[in-house]
Amino acid sequence: MTMPSASAAAPAAQGQPALLSLRGVNKSFGAVHVLQDVDFDAYPGQVAALVGDNGAGKSTLIKGVAGSHIFDSGDYVFEGQHVHVHSPKDANALGIEVVYQDLALCDNLDIVHNLYLGRELTRRGVLDEATMERRATETLAGLSVRTVRSIRQQVASLSGGQRQTVAIARSVLWNSKLVILDEPTAALGVAQTEQVLRLVRRLADRGLAVVLISHNLNDVFAVADTISVLYLGRMAAQVRAKDVTSNQVVELITAGRSGSMGLEPGAEPEDVRAELADPVPPIGATVGAEGTGSQATAASREDTP
Amino acid sequence: MSTTTTAVAEEEAPRVPAPVPRELGTALSDYFARVRGGDVGSLPAILGLLVLFIVFSILRPNTFTNSFNLANLVNQSAAVMVIAMGLVFVLLLGEIDLAAGWTAGTAAAMMGIAVTRHSWPWWLAVLVCLLTGTLIGTVIGLLVARLGIASFVVTLAAFLALQGVLLKTIGEGGTIAIRDSKLLAINNNTMPVWLGWVLWAVIVGLYAAITLQRAAARRAGGLQSEGFSLILAKIVTIALLLGAVTAYLSRERSRNPAVSSIKGVPEVVLLLVILLVGLNFVLSRTAFGRHVYAVGGNAEAARRSGINVKQIMLFCFMIGSTLAAVGGILLASRDNSISPSTGGAETLLYAVGAAVIGGTSLFGGKGKILDAVLGGLVIAVIINGMGLLNQPSSVVYMITGLVLLIAASVDALSRRRAASTGRV
Numbered sequence: 001m002t003m004p005s006a007s008a009a010a011p012a013a014q015g016q017p018a019l020l021s022l023r024g025v026n027k028s029f030g031a032v033h034v035l036q037d038v039d040f041d042a043y044p045g046q047v048a049a050l051v052g053d054n055g056a057g058k059s060t061l062i063k064g065v066a067g068s069h070i071f072d073s074g075d076y077v078f079e080g081q082h083v084h085v086h087s088p089k090d091a092n093a094l095g096i097e098v099v100y101q102d103l104a105l106c107d108n109l110d111i112v113h114n115l116y117l118g119r120e121l122t123r124r125g126v127l128d129e130a131t132m133e134r135r136a137t138e139t140l141a142g143l144s145v146r147t148v149r150s151i152r153q154q155v156a157s158l159s160g161g162q163r164q165t166v167a168i169a170r171s172v173l174w175n176s177k178l179v180i181l182d183e184p185t186a187a188l189g190v191a192q193t194e195q196v197l198r199l200v201r202r203l204a205d206r207g208l209a210v211v212l213i214s215h216n217l218n219d220v221f222a223v224a225d226t227i228s229v230l231y232l233g234r235m236a237a238q239v240r241a242k243d244v245t246s247n248q249v250v251e252l253i254t255a256g257r258s259g260s261m262g263l264e265p266g267a268e269p270e271d272v273r274a275e276l277a278d279p280v281p282p283i284g285a286t287v288g289a290e291g292t293g294s295q296a297t298a299a300s301r302e303d304t305p
Numbered sequence: 306m307s308t309t310t311t312a313v314a315e316e317e318a319p320r321v322p323a324p325v326p327r328e329l330g331t332a333l334s335d336y337f338a339r340v341r342g343g344d345v346g347s348l349p350a351i352l353g354l355l356v357l358f359i360v361f362s363i364l365r366p367n368t369f370t371n372s373f374n375l376a377n378l379v380n381q382s383a384a385v386m387v388i389a390m391g392l393v394f395v396l397l398l399g400e401i402d403l404a405a406g407w408t409a410g411t412a413a414a415m416m417g418i419a420v421t422r423h424s425w426p427w428w429l430a431v432l433v434c435l436l437t438g439t440l441i442g443t444v445i446g447l448l449v450a451r452l453g454i455a456s457f458v459v460t461l462a463a464f465l466a467l468q469g470v471l472l473k474t475i476g477e478g479g480t481i482a483i484r485d486s487k488l489l490a491i492n493n494n495t496m497p498v499w500l501g502w503v504l505w506a507v508i509v510g511l512y513a514a515i516t517l518q519r520a521a522a523r524r525a526g527g528l529q530s531e532g533f534s535l536i537l538a539k540i541v542t543i544a545l546l547l548g549a550v551t552a553y554l555s556r557e558r559s560r561n562p563a564v565s566s567i568k569g570v571p572e573v574v575l576l577l578v579i580l581l582v583g584l585n586f587v588l589s590r591t592a593f594g595r596h597v598y599a600v601g602g603n604a605e606a607a608r609r610s611g612i613n614v615k616q617i618m619l620f621c622f623m624i625g626s627t628l629a630a631v632g633g634i635l636l637a638s639r640d641n642s643i644s645p646s647t648g649g650a651e652t653l654l655y656a657v658g659a660a661v662i663g664g665t666s667l668f669g670g671k672g673k674i675l676d677a678v679l680g681g682l683v684i685a686v687i688i689n690g691m692g693l694l695n696q697p698s699s700v701v702y703m704i705t706g707l708v709l710l711i712a713a714s715v716d717a718l719s720r721r722r723a724a725s726t727g728r729v
Contacts, residue, residue, distance in 0.1 A: 089611070
């Protein structure tokens with residue numbers, strides 16, 4: 001697959017090697033080809049936003065990275081090494097942590113217990129509460145989390161933003177290198193969203209690679225360094241956030257294309273290409289213009305089975 | 306933006322202020338705040354116990370409060386307490402074991418057969434009993450965890466089936482008489498007075514040592530620790546409370562001391578203390594115990610955290626049934642025999658009631674081993690006191706049902722309160 005000019009090449013120009021590189025990844029569920037030759041990169045110290053409409057394949061891509069699904073084909077390169085990730089444990093061992101949308105926290109346990117859930121520190125078989133509490137306090141302080149009254153309060157008594165904070169803090173407690181956040185601000189108010197976004201930024205500033213899945217482009221532009229757009233299972237573009245406008249990203253999400261960026265007409269899936277026998281008039285070079293052409297393309301896409 | 310590196314993180318190096326130790330006053334006000342917020346814990350059971358004690362002491366000043374009756378109370382309730390301890394593990398998962406009572410009976414029957422018909426030594430018979438319980442728990446646990454059948458259904462089936470097994474082993478209308486002195490001693494004999502006081506000293510000493518050591522370790526680690534006043538208050542309370550009970554039980558309580566002297570703490574108390582301390586340690590100080598609470602609180606979160614949820618469930622059912630078998634030994638020892646109704650009738654309901662009255666939630670994730678002991682005492686006091694008031698069993702059942710209902714209401718109301726104040 002030929003990369004459109006403005007995609008993954010741009011972030012690579014910074015010299016930092018990618019922490020995670022997916023090349024030509026495919027995944028099918030039965031007859032449904034969910035991911036088609038997807039390339040994706042995540043860099044240390046950067047927030048890579050992953051956007052796309054419902055059903056574009058974001059979750060499948062993330063689950064593949066996290067080991068919940070196994071890619072059918074393609075290269076999974078982590079820290080320059082080809083790796084095989086067959087289970088969430090493999091991913092954890094590499095330093096990949098996922099914070100799921102429906103926070104995986106236990107309401108009846110306190111913050112320290114939740115942070116160490118499943119990986120409790122023990123000394124001679126006995127829980128080492130003192131060390132866990134100290135390290136949890138340090139981690140939260142290191143992330144500049146100051147909104148929590150007591151680290152020993154039950155998670156049930158926390159606000160949505162605080163719960164999200166605990167879930168995120170839990171992912172960085174393990175010297176993780178790549179943190180994947182699935183819609184971390186979906187159910188939050190304005191102030192809490194800002195609080196969580198600041199935390200996301202801080203993770204990247206600490207040198208972690210962060211992948212942020214979001215439907216909210218305001219959030220994406222607030223924190224992301226790169227934006228990757230999935231469109232019907234294909235990577236439409238991976239661009240630097242400051243090189244694009246919100247409108248262009250919307251076009252990429254809905255039509256897979258915006259101006260010179262995105263999927264080339266020839267690169268359409270075969271069944272779609274058949275419908276596009278009548279070539280779409282080239283979209284004007286004017287940036288941000290919501291060309292009627294792309295609208296029409298989007299419409300025709302929806303007709304395809 | 307992306308050029309900012311770890312330097313920022315280092316600048317923000319954690320500066321945690323040294324916490325002030327928690328003194329008695331703070332701890333008390335924290336506790337009242339928790340209770341007001343709906344986290345009542347064992348408070349209803351303790352208050353209920355107090356009220357029942359006062360009421361029965363007034364109504365039957367001579368019979369209820371004498372030390373003979375109090376020692377009797379311990380022996381009467383020991384089996385239900387131990388079965389309830391096992392049920393706490395199952396209830397913490399949000400599951401139920403309806404078969405615990407008949408598990409106790411069946412396991413006791415195996416012990417009885419081993420010790421009478423095969424003349425095995427008592428300890429081997431006890432081992433057979435415990436293994437029977439573990440086996441039953443394993444089967445129930447596998448069916449619930451692996452096959453995914455609701456525990457209510459699996460244990461209801463076991464409830465019926467084990468009743469049949471017990472009837473088959475003992476024979477219709479038959480009984481197995483226990484004559485082994487060791488087995489009879491477990492839930493009938495009392496330890497010498499001096500041993501009771503040694504036990505008291507060991508418990509208080511260990512409690513003090515552990516509390517002080519933990520506070521010291523936390524202070525050394527720069528964490529908030531318990532202040533001296535709080536630790537002292539805790540230790541003194543424990544020492545006085547247990548001391549009072551020991552002193553009372555050390556009094557001569559034989560009706561005819563010249564013939565036979567009965568004084569001292571019942572031997573079964575030693576077993577109860579060991580189980581209480583040991584199981585409490587497992588639940589609150591080990592990773593396994595933490596995982597039990599996690600599975601009960603949010604099984605999906607536990608699974609994603611890498612906890613083997615099915616294994617935890619299996620272990621909890623195994624522990625529950627093994628403890629039920631221990632309860633079976635106590636029942637057999639108390640009755641001097643095993644009959645087809647051992648562990649039947651209201652044994653299970655009393656055990657579930659004990660755990661719930663003590664503060665263990667039927668919805669999972671909340672409960673302690675101590676709940677089983679406190680709840681078991683409440684039930685035993687009701688049955689014992691009503692008996693002394695010469696009330697027919699019809700009234701006893703109705704009152705016990707009412708108390709259980711009150712306990713469940715307290716649980717439900719405190720939950721609602723907790724939900725509105727953000728505690729669970």
